[in-house]
Structure formats: C-alpha cells, structure tokens
Amino acid sequence: MTKLSVNINKIATLRNARGGNVPDLLQVAKDIQKFGAQGITIHPRPDERHIRYQDARDLKPIVYTEFNIEGNPQHNFIDLVLECKPEQVTLVPDAIGAITSSAGWDTIKNQSYLTEVIQEFQRNGIRTSIFVDPILEMIEGAKKTGTDRIELYTEAFAHQFGLGNQKAIEPYTKSAILANELGLGINAGHDLSLDNIKFFKDNIPGLLEVSIGHALICEALYLGLDNVVNMYLQKLK
Numbered sequence: 001m002t003k004l005s006v007n008i009n010k011i012a013t014l015r016n017a018r019g020g021n022v023p024d025l026l027q028v029a030k031d032i033q034k035f036g037a038q039g040i041t042i043h044p045r046p047d048e049r050h051i052r053y054q055d056a057r058d059l060k061p062i063v064y065t066e067f068n069i070e071g072n073p074q075h076n077f078i079d080l081v082l083e084c085k086p087e088q089v090t091l092v093p094d095a096i097g098a099i100t101s102s103a104g105w106d107t108i109k110n111q112s113y114l115t116e117v118i119q120e121f122q123r124n125g126i127r128t129s130i131f132v133d134p135i136l137e138m139i140e141g142a143k144k145t146g147t148d149r150i151e152l153y154t155e156a157f158a159h160q161f162g163l164g165n166q167k168a169i170e171p172y173t174k175s176a177i178l179a180n181e182l183g184l185g186i187n188a189g190h191d192l193s194l195d196n197i198k199f200f201k202d203n204i205p206g207l208l209e210v211s212i213g214h215a216l217i218c219e220a221l222y223l224g225l226d227n228v229v230n231m232y233l234q235k236l237k
C-alpha cells in the first residue's frame, strides 16, 4: 500500500487571500485525516506566502497521522522542524522566491551539507527524505548522504504523461529499482493527480508514500474533499 499525504499549502493560500481564518487550516487538516488520508504535508516557504511557520506549530498537536514538513534546510527551517518534531522532514533545494519546487538536489555536489543536516534531524528522531530527480547518479548520491528516503520529483512525468507519453515513467521505474536495491525508502510528489496517480503507482516498485496538493485541492472544487481523498486511496491500494 502507498500512503497518501495531503499537502495543504493551497488551503493556506486561500485563507491568506482574505487575511482571516477561512478556510480554517486546522479544521481542514482534521477533516482530511478523518476522510482517510494517512498524512499531512506542509511546505512552509521563507516568505510564508501560504503555510506560515506558526501553522506548523499549530498543526503539530492536530496531526495524528504522519506529519511531513518540506522545505529548504536553512536555519529558520531547521529550527522549526526541530521544534515541531514531525515524523518526516523532506529536504527540497528551493531558491528563495521560487514559485514552486522545480528541481531535485544535486546529491553529489551537496553531499557533505546534506549528510550534516540529515544527521541532525535523525539524531532528533525525525525520518528524512530528500527531493531528487530520477537520475541514477543522484539516487546513488542520496544513499551516501545517509537519508532514510528519497522523494522522486514527478513534475516531468506528470507533464509528459499528460501529453500521452507513457515512456516518461521509465527513469522513475529505474530509479525506484536502484533505490530499492540500495535500501532507500521511496516517496514521490509534484503534480500528481487523479489522472496520473494509478499509472505512476503501478510502475514504481516499493512506493511508500505520495504527497499531493495542488491537483487534489483543484479536483476537490468539483468533486468534494472527502470524495477526492477516497478516490486517491482507491487508486493507491
């Protein structure tokens, strides 16, 4: 079974649009878990344009499934994660001000930096995952950092699959096979949707978890949040 972790960044985007507390991020997180999702993901960015650092603190006692905090491990982010102690931290090499995540780590160039940060989180009992493109050298590099898991960056797959190119899955399948051989756990995310999730899951051996936000919230506008969460759960069985 592959776990569904719902990324609630977009709920915070909507809330922040009017400056009040509608929709109520904490209530939505409670409801998403009640509907059956096995995790909640947030990706606070330095400008706090959607998830605020305080949201991470407030969510900690609310999230009784798996809490996954994603972000670039700069000082404020490291402090926040160590304070919140989520089950998992996912390290993403985003530039400040990036519209969204757009690349995985160069795990060779950043090996000693990643190793140091990963050790700090692991010493504090937090499982680590690092965002990587489906490139075999980057998977091998990830192993050398000591991370528990990788998160495959799925934007390229999602885009190509949408154009009808099913072969776009191949580097992901090869990367997953290698990650399994190396003993790395496998997560995936970015632009996964109801249209592509089943094909992706069926072609990725050992896929432990997907984090899905943008498409899921858009789909929920038409289909309802409870319904959409359960549609994903069916496809991830």
Ligand SMILES: CC(=O)[C@@H](O)[C@H](O)COP(=O)(O)O
Pocket (backbone or CB within 6 Å): 007, 009, 010, 043, 045, 070, 092, 099, 100, 101, 131, 189, 190, 213
């Ligand atoms: C790492 C990843 O792919 C997601 O966390 C994605 O970047 C969501 O962030 P935004 O909601 O800011 O686009």
Ligand SMILES: NCC(=O)COP(=O)(O)O
Pocket (backbone or CB within 6 Å): 007, 041, 043, 070, 151, 188, 189, 190, 191, 192, 211, 212, 213, 214, 215, 216
């Ligand atoms: N790690 C990926 C994530 O949390 C959600 O990405 P997206 O579905 O919003 O593209």
